[in-house]
Amino acid sequence: MKKNMTFHKKKVWVVFLMCAGMLLGLMGRLVWLMGFRSDHYYEKAEELHERERDIKAARGRILDANGKVLADNKTVCTVSVIHSQIKEPEKVIRLLSAELGISEENIRKKVEKISSIERIRTNVDKETGDIIRRAGLEGVKVDEDYKRYYPYDTLASRVLGFTGGDNQGIIGLEVEYEDVLSGTPGKILTTTDARGVEIDEIGESRMEPEKGDDLRLSLDISIQEFVQQAALKVMEEKQAERVSVLLMNPQNGEIYACVNVPEFNLNDPFVLNTGEDVSSMNTQKAQERLNQMWRNPCLNDTYEPGSTFKIITMAAGLQEGVVSLEDHFYCPGYKLVDDRRIHCANRRGHGSQNFVEGAQNSCNPVFIEVGLRLGVQKYYQYFRQFGLMEKTGIDLPGEAGTIMHKMENMGNVELATVAFGQSFQITPIQLAATVSSLINGGNRVTPHFGVAVQSEDGNSVKELLYSSKTGIVSEDVSKKVRDILETVVSQGSGRNASVPGYSIGGKTATSQTLPRSANRYISSFLGFAPADEPRMLALCIIHDPKGIYYGGTIAAPVVRSIFENVLPYLGIKKTAVKTREDNS
């Protein structure tokens, strides 16, 4: 038997010290992992353990100028089944089939499918959901949810827009103000084990959803309703294809009404307003038709404005000083431009007239002459200065741009046609915004619907601001334009728009759509009141009317009936005394 020697002990001690050193090193490693890297790993682990379920936030409402609710939420239910919890599958299948009107076969498929949760139907009425919940069958889950609801069905359908299955905006203001309206979804965080089973002791943490803000519009439901009636009436009378009417405040760009009849039902946006059945079409065609129906012709489509555009030529000519109110013109019924003979609407000619009379007569040769006096370069410069080359910036999606000749391709003939509103295209909202700016003293305003974003109780209000650009024409020219257009209504082609007691300015237009051979017309009227200080501008556009198609004959009366009712509604007083004096 050997004795242990000193070196044995020394070596044991060396081994121990080496081990102790390594253990210290491992402690250092732990300090690194659990001290410095702790947050990183903790977060990663949380991600792994936590299951997140979204709680939908209630969408903000859309209110009209007087606080009436145009878009609201209603409670609906989502019915789902959880395979592992179902005890009486036959009962479940029968109940769901009966209450939801789905065939037993389809429900059986979902009930018998082995999955964690299977959704049977969304957007179930609250009453139906309550019935199903009260039946108390295990494994059937009824979750409450919000669905967008539009109390006025068709009213301002293309303006308001609608939302899709996840409550996100699809068209209209619902899209434009998505961020405002949508709110912040809440979360239910539950901790689960590796199999995904929730751990009850830890419980769940909830982050409550934040309701979206309400959006207040300048649109007034009473005005909108009245205007829609007027538009429907003329559409029926003239068997027109469609009628659009825009009503706005030319001073600040607030839009009071935007009607495009036929409208469609916002609570049923996937049903065509023509009565055709979408389900009988193939998907592509159906989608095309729906997209077409959802378009807002006031800003998604362009048209040839025709004579209403003479207001622009008028303002440009007056501002540049190439024409004065007293300038004399002679209309033989046409005008030769280069080697082209361009006809006046009145083929027999208006004869001798001054500029104001030319405007009253809506005489093409007069405005061709003004256009030619300006020349291509100057005309183009004003076109740009008035903001016609840019979009108006209206708070709706998909605004179409102006379709205009390139300046280098513009000869005198093109210039002549542009001068009286043909051979180029703009949107109706562009025309309304531009004329607003010309008659309000030269301030280019941004047409808009949204006025303020506010909390549900109305306590916190954030007014929405829009840009405007001053000085696009001088105050003096603006006044002259107003005066001329006032005489167009009081004495000229716009006579049918006059309302006793109010001074009204306006301009008629009748344009033929392309191809010209189809003999389809767009008749329109642009009016504003009171003429000396406009507080309302109306643009009525009738597409493809049958029979008489002159704007002064069919569109002006629509605007008159609107003014007759809406001006007093907005508290704009009659200037009765002055009118009587004029008449006497």
Added chain:
Amino acid sequence: MKKSIRERTGKQDVLLLILVLFLTAFGLVILYSVSSYNGSVRFHDAAYYLKKQLFATALGLGVMYAASRIDYHAMVALAPAVYLVSILLSIAVLLVGKEINGSKRWLALGPFSFQPSEFSKLAVILFLAWQIDRSRKKTSGFWFMCRTMATLLPIVGLVGSNNLSTAVIILGIGVVLIFVSSPGYVQFIGMGTAGIGFVAVFLAAESYRLERLAIWRNPEKYEKGFQTIQGLYAIGSGGLFGRGFGSSLQKLGFVPEAQNDMIYSIICEELGLVGAAALIFVFGMLLWRLSVISMHSRDLQGTLICAGIMAHMAIQVILNISVVTNTIPNTGITLPFISYGGTSVMFLLAEMGMALSVSCHRKTELAYDK
């Protein structure tokens, strides 16, 4: 005089006993906390693993008591037989072993299963102590080293065929005991260098071993790094003071087989840096007591037995914690006293009994021994 050697002339090392009992109890409590989820998911019994471990521990405590009463010289005398038995058992595993989790490491004994590789560690410690003590020639030469290591080859080969990690531990015990028993240092530096070269060749020979290295460097990028990553999540999310005892989330199926090799990561998660470092400290204390007993032993046999036990403990603790903290590439080594494994805890307690037996015979006896 001969008689006095046979007598229990010293006192048992009480501190060692306390440390061992503490680790055993702590291990059982932690094992219950960690394994209750897996137990209830798989066997509908949260205490499934605890019960099995409790049985083995009770058995082990009995063995420890017995071993501490027996003079270790008697055990060393039996070493060749013990070594032979361990070789036979390892052969038996190869032939009639029971496969659990894809590894053939167990011998079924009725309702119990027994892992011979755990026994072989103890056998190797005793066998080496016997062999080195017996060697007449000087124990410093290269020949001595090679010859001693060669005697280990049968068991290393047998165990290594299905349990590489245990084979590495056995080799490690061998190296430590040879180191302790020869006076020089220089040849061990050469041996260390040779060992590193051998490991490099060993790794390069098989691409899957290199893959392990790649996983070690970037565990998040590999599917096989899953266990490592889950362990790191557990460790990291423990922070300074941990989630609190029993509150680990990673043990809920995220760390696979959390009650086995990765149990230390759950300790980190539940008890935090403070608890985890304290456990390392307790293991350090244990190693210290073992080294003190080894140094104070009155003869070489006792010194070697304790040094072997210390080496065994140290290698397993260090390798296990290194693997769990992703300090070294993954290899399956359990944490002594804490990881689930009945055979392991039984033989560990037996080894502790041996160490206690050595501690009974203190150096103070040397005075009249001479």
